[in-house]
Amino acid sequence: MPILSTTVIKECTAADSPVAGQPSSVCTRKNTFLVVDGSCDSYVECIEFVPVHKTCPDGLHYDPSVKWPGYPCGYPADVPCKGRGAAQAAEPTKDCPHQFGFFASTAASPNDCGRYRMCVAGHAVEMSCPTGLAFNPILSRCDWPFNVPSCNVDAFLAYKCPAASIDASGNAIVTNHKYEGNCYAFYSCEAGESRLLSCDAGLAFDPTTGYCVDEDRVDCGVKAVPQQSASAALVAPIQI
Structure with missing residues (x-):
């Protein structure tokens, strides 16, 4: 979900109608x-014991764990609907399958797995996962590329791990393994699966030892700007 942008979801407006005009036994x-x-x-x-029926915006689910007066609607990835019934009919637009949510970007090239689309009130905003992560359309989150079946990991990361x-x-x-052109980044391989990571602040990757060490001990030449560690970014692209 964080290092990416946040947005404010509009108040629920669909089907906002009183269940009763006076206090009732419902509340x-x-x-x-x-x-x-x-x-x-x-x-x-329930407001002052008066019940009002409301519906979350299209693309969001009601979250029973939210306590009043918090915002009670969340993204399906965070608020599963299994066994709770059906969701309202979708209100798609030209660019968005739902009014709100995160979806694979149709504008991205086939090997650009890190691009995704954030829909806000039916308007699409093109977004990118942190370096080294791919958008997982099943989870609606940025994820390790090898967890995304549609992603060509070797092409996306421009690297193929040696045999396990x-x-x-x-x-x-x-x-x-060394990442060419940036001494702060490196590839980590396990069982043939690659991750693009970066060293913590003040450290640089030493290809001789295969570890991050004090950056003064590594000849970086023209030092590239350290990139954010992908391991810290395995979160939903945005939170409400």
Whole structure:
């Protein structure tokens, strides 16, 4: 999800109509949210014991764990709807399958796995995952490229790991390799799967030892700007 941009989701407006104009037995607490059976994205908001039926914007689900007065709608990746019923009909636009959400970018080249599309109120914004990560359309998150079946990892990272090495116990040995053109970055290989990582601040990759060491001990030439560690970016592209 974080290092990428955030956005403010509009207040629920679809199907906002009172269940009752006066306090009723529906609301046993003064201010709270209630689940609507058979619906992923509808809920009842009790305000001063008066129930009001509401529906999350298209693409979002109602989150029963949210306590009033928090915003009760979340992305499907964070709020699964399994066994809770159905979601409202989609309201697609030319660029977005739903009004809100994260989707694979149709503008990205086949090997550009890090591009994705953020939809806000039906408007698409092209986004990019942190260096070394690919967009996983199943999880709607940036992920390790080898977890994304549609991604050609070798082409995307411009690197192919050597054959996997196994130790005496049969476990895969992790090996690290130089990233040409940036002494702060390196490839980490395990069982033939590659990750593009970067050293912590103040460190640089030493190809002789295969580890990050004090940057003064590494001849970087014209030093490239350190890149952000991909391992810290395995989160949803944005949060509400």
